[in-house]
Amino acid sequence: MSIEELFNFLLDHSPALIVAIPLLGAFLTPLVGKINDKVRNAFAILVVAFTSFLVFLLANDILTNNTIRTYVFGAENAGSPIVRILFEVDGFSAYMAIIASILAIAGVIYAWSHMKEHTGQDKFYTLVLLMIAGMFGMILTGDMFNFFVFLEITSIAACALIAFYTNKGKAVDAGFKYIVISSIGALFILFAIGILYSQYNALNMAVIADSITFSFLDKIALVLLISGLAMKAGIVPMHMWLPDAYGRAPASVTVILIGATQASLYGLFRMVFSVYGNVFSSIDVTKDTVINTINSVNSVGWMLIILAILTMLIGALMALKQSNLKRLIAFAALAEVGYMLLGVGVRLASKVSQDITIAGETTTQVAFQGYSATALTGSVFHIMNDALDIGLLFLVAGAIYLVTKETSLNKLGGLARNMKYTTVFFLIGLFAVSGMPPMNGFASKLMIYQSTFQLNPIIAIVAILCSILLLAVFVKVFHSAFLGPKLPSLKDVKEAPKSLLIAMGIIACIIIFIGLFPNLFVENIVTPAANAIMDSAKYITAVI
Amino acid sequence: MSGMSRIVKTMASITFPLTMIYGLYIIAHGHLTSGGGFQGGAVVASSCALILVAYGSVWTMGKIKEKSLSVFESLGAIGFIGLAFFGLIFGANYFFNNFLLKQDIIPFFNAVGTGASNINTAGIIPLMNFAVGLKVIVGLFTIVLVMAYATTKLKGEK
Amino acid sequence: MLFNLPYIAVVALILIGLAAVIFKRNLIKIVIGITLIESGVNLFLITLAYRGGSTAPIYTATTTEETIMSLPVPHALTLTSIVIGVAVLALMLTLVVHIYRHYGTLDARKIGREEE
Amino acid sequence: MSIRNIVALAFFGVVALFLIFGALMTHPFGEFDEDNTPEMDQYIIDNTQSETGADNGVTAVVFDYRGFDTLGEATVLFTAVAGVIILFRRLKK
Numbered sequence A: 001m002s003i004e005e006l007f008n009f010l011l012d013h014s015p016a017l018i019v020a021i022p023l024l025g026a027f028l029t030p031l032v033g034k035i036n037d038k039v040r041n042a043f044a045i046l047v048v049a050f051t052s053f054l055v056f057l058l059a060n061d062i063l064t065n066n067t068i069r070t071y072v073f074g075a076e077n078a079g080s081p082i083v084r085i086l087f088e089v090d091g092f093s094a095y096m097a098i099i100a101s102i103l104a105i106a107g108v109i110y111a112w113s114h115m116k117e118h119t120g121q122d123k124f125y126t127l128v129l130l131m132i133a134g135m136f137g138m139i140l141t142g143d144m145f146n147f148f149v150f151l152e153i154t155s156i157a158a159c160a161l162i163a164f165y166t167n168k169g170k171a172v173d174a175g176f177k178y179i180v181i182s183s184i185g186a187l188f189i190l191f192a193i194g195i196l197y198s199q200y201n202a203l204n205m206a207v208i209a210d211s212i213t214f215s216f217l218d219k220i221a222l223v224l225l226i227s228g229l230a231m232k233a234g235i236v237p238m239h240m241w242l243p244d245a246y247g248r249a250p251a252s253v254t255v256i257l258i259g260a261t262q263a264s265l266y267g268l269f270r271m272v273f274s275v276y277g278n279v280f281s282s283i284d285v286t287k288d289t290v291i292n293t294i295n296s297v298n299s300v301g302w303m304l305i306i307l308a309i310l311t312m313l314i315g316a317l318m319a320l321k322q323s324n325l326k327r328l329i330a331f332a333a334l335a336e337v338g339y340m341l342l343g344v345g346v347r348l349a350s351k352v353s354q355d356i357t358i359a360g361e362t363t364t365q366v367a368f369q370g371y372s373a374t375a376l377t378g379s380v381f382h383i384m385n386d387a388l389d390i391g392l393l394f395l396v397a398g399a400i401y402l403v404t405k406e407t408s409l410n411k412l413g414g415l416a417r418n419m420k421y422t423t424v425f426f427l428i429g430l431f432a433v434s435g436m437p438p439m440n441g442f443a444s445k446l447m448i449y450q451s452t453f454q455l456n457p458i459i460a461i462v463a464i465l466c467s468i469l470l471l472a473v474f475v476k477v478f479h480s481a482f483l484g485p486k487l488p489s490l491k492d493v494k495e496a497p498k499s500l501l502i503a504m505g506i507i508a509c510i511i512i513f514i515g516l517f518p519n520l521f522v523e524n525i526v527t528p529a530a531n532a533i534m535d536s537a538k539y540i541t542a543v544i
Numbered sequence B: 001m002s003g004m005s006r007i008v009k010t011m012a013s014i015t016f017p018l019t020m021i022y023g024l025y026i027i028a029h030g031h032l033t034s035g036g037g038f039q040g041g042a043v044v045a046s047s048c049a050l051i052l053v054a055y056g057s058v059w060t061m062g063k064i065k066e067k068s069l070s071v072f073e074s075l076g077a078i079g080f081i082g083l084a085f086f087g088l089i090f091g092a093n094y095f096f097n098n099f100l101l102k103q104d105i106i107p108f109f110n111a112v113g114t115g116a117s118n119i120n121t122a123g124i125i126p127l128m129n130f131a132v133g134l135k136v137i138v139g140l141f142t143i144v145l146v147m148a149y150a151t152t153k154l155k156g157e158k
Numbered sequence C: 001m002l003f004n005l006p007y008i009a010v011v012a013l014i015l016i017g018l019a020a021v022i023f024k025r026n027l028i029k030i031v032i033g034i035t036l037i038e039s040g041v042n043l044f045l046i047t048l049a050y051r052g053g054s055t056a057p058i059y060t061a062t063t064t065e066e067t068i069m070s071l072p073v074p075h076a077l078t079l080t081s082i083v084i085g086v087a088v089l090a091l092m093l094t095l096v097v098h099i100y101r102h103y104g105t106l107d108a109r110k111i112g113r114e115e116e
Numbered sequence D: 001m002s003i004r005n006i007v008a009l010a011f012f013g014v015v016a017l018f019l020i021f022g023a024l025m026t027h028p029f030g031e032f033d034e035d036n037t038p039e040m041d042q043y044i045i046d047n048t049q050s051e052t053g054a055d056n057g058v059t060a061v062v063f064d065y066r067g068f069d070t071l072g073e074a075t076v077l078f079t080a081v082a083g084v085i086i087l088f089r090r091l092k093k
Helices: A003-032 A037-065 A091-114 A121-140 A144-162 A171-199 A204-210 A216-233 A241-246 A251-275 A290-293 A292-320 A325-349 A372-403 A420-433 A440-455 A457-481 A498-516 A517-534 A536-541 B006-028 B037-055 B057-063 B066-089 B125-150 C003-024 C027-047 C072-103 D005-023 D039-052 D057-065 D067-087
Strands: A067-071 A084-087 A350-356 A361-368
Touching: A003 A037, A003 A067, A003 A084, A003 A121, A003 A372, A003 B066, A003 D067, A037 A067, A037 A091, A037 A121, A037 A517, A067 C027, A084 A091, A084 A121, A084 D057, A091 A121, A091 A251, A091 A372, A091 A517, A121 A144, A121 A251, A144 A204, A144 A241, A144 A251, A144 C072, A144 D067, A171 A204, A171 A216, A171 B037, A171 C027, A204 A251, A204 A536, A216 A251, A216 B037, A216 C072, A216 D005, A241 A325, A251 A325, A251 A372, A251 A420, A251 A517, A251 A536, A251 C072, A251 D039, A290 C072, A292 A350, A292 A457, A325 A350, A325 A372, A325 A440, A325 A457, A350 C027, A361 A372, A361 A536, A372 A420, A372 A440, A372 A498, A372 A517, A420 A498, A420 B057, A440 A457, A440 A498, A498 A517, A498 D005, A517 A536, B006 B037, B006 B125, B037 B057, B037 B125, B037 C072, B057 B125, B066 B125, B066 D067, B125 C072, B125 D057, B125 D067, C003 C027, C003 D005, C027 D005, C072 D039, D039 D057, D057 D067
Parallel strands: none
Antiparallel strands: A067 A084, A350 A361
């Protein structure tokens, strides 16, 4: 087999292999762990690196050719009524997979030194690999029930890892909160899947999307799906698990947990824009469902906008009063989730039907306002920026905790003298997360502000205000933790171990790269992804 | 949890093999009658849990450690995903392909079922049943064993 | 509405479970509530499988052309869902044991409130 | 009555309404008419023997048609075992 054939083989089977290889790695980890600690850590990194390689291979193919790849498990085609499970990878899935793979590789490299002192590392790496596999499964799948299964894999593995520090009561409490809320959310989703199955006798997303009629049962299923996924993504009424879980988990897990949360958010995007695409993103007047539902589309949009505003406000305001560094970053992460949801809400709220008179004939036309595409693109772009920025900040917080054993901001100070690299990384994360111009966060937030301003200026002002609040919070953190006189208790602090610096360096480099060339990035990666999520007809025709 | 009385122990030892054989039968005939790897595995695991209850977790942990159980579980899982990976290499070259069915090179499980309870049918399905069965037996038993052992108050502990 | 009685049972189970999760403070009762919701959802899935007068979807020596079989996919979904439920239950109970060790109570109002 | 209780009660009421309406509007138990034929399941029942070789339709779905779900399901159990072991580990080396 020549190299080219091997590449083609890998590319053809990559949707399956991206999930199967971390799974196989997870199953092998307990056996490899019998040999040696270092061999096992290297094995985990190798597995994730190979998976990332496959992800980039796949994403490169999909984003450059702007195609949709499907992969049927077990046979060449899925049968005439689609009975087999199939993976459907479009631009948006590929984009999310890139984010997930960056976070995964940073987390696994980071864990090498960060977890050195702890027992139970065999199982730790097993669970991390399982979580990564679950994340990729959620992102790539094109089947409703398969989505649910991977959702559960992710949340069970995440729960066990959040409660990793079992000697601390709060960590166990955070794990319990997480598993309760995520399993209720998952059961809502399963109930919705049952409703959809009972109506259309199908589990494939594209098949359901093709035949959806937006009957009353469909509306119930939509509400259940949105509320279940919102619980898992940490949107406001059910956000209380998120700061606890992010704050109490080991930092290497938190990074991957961000990916898992965003995979849930991806599910929300997928359900709203693809499965219910005939309702929410179609502008085809001949489908009689479209005209009648503009009011409900707009009301769903405004509902999401309100949730987004609440999420941003609560996140930013609660971040102000935290004294624990990791919890503070966790509330900032909550606020960032609000921005992503805001773009979706603006997109849905801007759907209009208008009567147009051309040459004496009046026709009804359904359209989205011009700014709504910008809103969704900004939202999609912000997913990546948020993952990288918040991930970097959590890694820095974990590094500080590892060397000082302190999380409270009151007991930290003057770290800049001894931890030069960490300080630089924190500064990069700080500027990025608060949307300062040279960094990546600015580009995406600007898109969201612009489009929101055209829908309703007040919302845009609130969003900008939250961003300023976040900047203030992080400047305060920077001042109190890194500047100022050296505290006597922190005299012997050394720079963080190398593996931590490598992991932080990877993410920081990507942040700076995106910040320097945002247009290159937006044109080649983000816009194809956003176009893919907006084009529900293409998603359907790729399968049927 | 310390062990129970002699009567319970004796009855458990008598019931254990019977339940186990029943569970293994369900696993082996998964593709012909109702049941399969998960269901049979749950039956066998419950028989193991019966032994655990009768003899106590400390005694059971002395006989078999959770580390060796964990290896068995990994083997079951690797067997399952390995069968799926074999589908990439043999047959129609698709992940999860049923490559044993309808071929003459390997004379196992290659026939098509006709409702006549022929056990030599259904390709990789019986093999997957065994792999999943092993996994479920060991997995459920490990969960019960570890939880029972960890919540036992050992001697000298408060 | 008698013919929809199974669905009413499903809703009753889910609501009882949800009430336990929302209004009870004891962690074990919350866990029981989640298990109840899950039973309700499983019952819902398996009721979808039934066709009037059908048998299990298994070919035996007595199967004829006229045999109506129930739908096989919901059976598989329910099986998966049950196993997932067992996994979630095991993990939740493990965490409850740890919480009890730390705080000496199962009251949701009293846990996780200590100063660091 | 605290605010938390009122919010919880409202949430519960909304969910209850939704579920009851859903239950009343699902197709009648066990009846399938022309516009609601289970095509996918009928295809599986008709082809389980010829395509998968298994007599048992449920096993055919579990291990062949939806085999990837079963891999996920086995993984969930594996995850739970790993989780339980990691949470009950010894904290000191």
